[in-house]
Amino acid sequence: MSSSISIESGIPIVNFAGWNDEHRRRQIAQDLVIACHDVGFVYIINHGIPEAVMDEAFDWTKKLFDLPHDQKMLAPHAPGPDVHRGYSYPGLEKVSQVYGRDADDENISKALREVKDCKESYEIGSENNAFMPNVWLPEDTLPGFGEFGLSFYWRCNAVAQTILTALAIGLELDSADALTKVHSGNYNQLRLLHYPAIRAEELEKQTSARMPAHTDWGSITLLFQDDCGGLQVEDPNEKGKFTDATPIKNGLMMNVGDMLMRWSNALDYLKSTLHRVTLPRLSDRFEGEERLTRERYSIPYFLTPDMDTVVQCMDECKSLTGPPKYEPIKAGEYLTMRAKLQYE
Template sequence: MSATLDPSSAAPAVKIIDFSLFLSEDSDTKRSTANGILESFKTIGFVCLTNHGLPQSRVDEMFGWSKSFFALPMEKKILAPHPPAGTHHRGYSAPGREIVVQGKYDEETVKSLRETNQDYKESFESGREDDPVMPNIWPPENVLPGFRQACLDFYWTCYELEKNILRALAVGLGLDEEYFIPFHGKADSQLRLLHYPPTRVPEGAHNLSRLAAHTDFDTITILFQDDVGGIEVEDPNHPGSFIPVAPVPGAVVVNAGDFLAQWSNDIIKSTMHRVRAPPGASVDGVVPARYSIPYFCACDLNLVVDAIPGTWSDENPKKYEPTSVMDYVMKRFAAAY
């Protein structure tokens, strides 16, 4: 007799949703698409959006700039150094500089993690040009002419996509479509260029970790990635078990961050995820380089937010006190450096 599979134990898949259906003029189509996005956020915290409205030519161009920057000699890249403190999250970070810290903030624990849990990647981070809290740190223009403007142009293109995704989230929650927009009016977000250099797989190893398991701590993250792949999402039904998310050409992967989970009174999931070398990716024992571009969307830092309307009731009371965005974000930033 064959065993019956408990449906609740099956790993939920990351939904692939055609976002052009939300951008349509038909209200029923918009609502059903928004509901699908929200449902994916509630079950696994991730969704994959195709036809999202950002031209692929713009994405390809930004990947080209990223590859050009990381191909520079180290002495050129460090002309835009990330400051020692994580609270100023801008500029270039060399491999091993940043650590992934999951809810660990005390000094001794962070020090221990820094010594044992470094991820072999390099990054460059930027934001809006008029940010008084975290001003941008650029390499001299003659190091890579056009790089600065390319980053800024792509940042503001991502901001338009961010707002449309937030509109879909609002519709899914039964709120006014513009509900989340005033909370993100200053574009206090971050564009990160990431490069995982080619790496030799240790002898006898079956896989290679490229980024340790973690959650993001923003509202949402929009991820552009190349075709190398490797991102894996924790199965919410089986903690410690991870589900590969294969790259979908032309799509973006969107996930909810810790802040959105808390803001939604935990009806939305912020899910652990990691990056590993996909099976079969290595050639002669070497895993190829991987490039990705996450755009971290955060609330305006000057705000204090309370639970989203409709996410709490007498039967399901608020779990969190009103939260200062500045305090929350800076605490998380500081632990990474």
């Protein structure tokens, strides 16, 4: 029996149980590549992070965002779009799908920021990344937070490395480490996210947003989400139609990012799919006469190649998709281009 099944949302589930068995490993790898080709999003179960550790990660996330604003601001996000570390208050970041030449248009930039993103976040990276040093809260503000944050960062990286290995096997690349060897783990980003309660009407009228439709920039993203709902993924067969990505207990969501899409030669093979965070569709997700949304917490982990890695169509994918559709680009250059409008 295949380890990949469909659920109501149309997003496949891949079960990594039995990864250490050679036959099962090949089946898992094939299922994963099919899911990434068909949808670009996939639920992964039996991924290797214990339930207790995931619960602890959400406990720390809630403790962090429960702190008073002035205490969270003791670890402020650096000015500008280049360094993604520390605390970002609601409205500081603006997520969009605008980049390239449009990012230089002041009118586009101004129009984007007229609708504020109602979320707050805290970014953590590797201590080996000199370009993006971590910005920590004072230890006495939230004792133990930094230690857990770094431990969870590397736990997520271990899972991501297994997923990259599965993708390499499923794509029949020249070696199982073809992708892991250019992902040291030092350029990833662990993001703790909190979406405060907001009136549903503000989201319905689009006077405020949670997170607008966008693709992720890196290779892959791992996402842990609470049971609140609100994440939606664009239907691969109908542009502009979004479907709910309902949380699965103890599972994680994995999606293809732009760099892996470029490696596999654009939308013809592995998809970097538009997704957004908006209103959950179930009425019991609202509270009170003002129809306040529930608070939502999520923890994405963005896997990024080492900065000098040249991202270009892999030879093995040319036979699947035809001539390369993108010019080669260094990972660091692509990230800089995409980040230009994220922070003023």
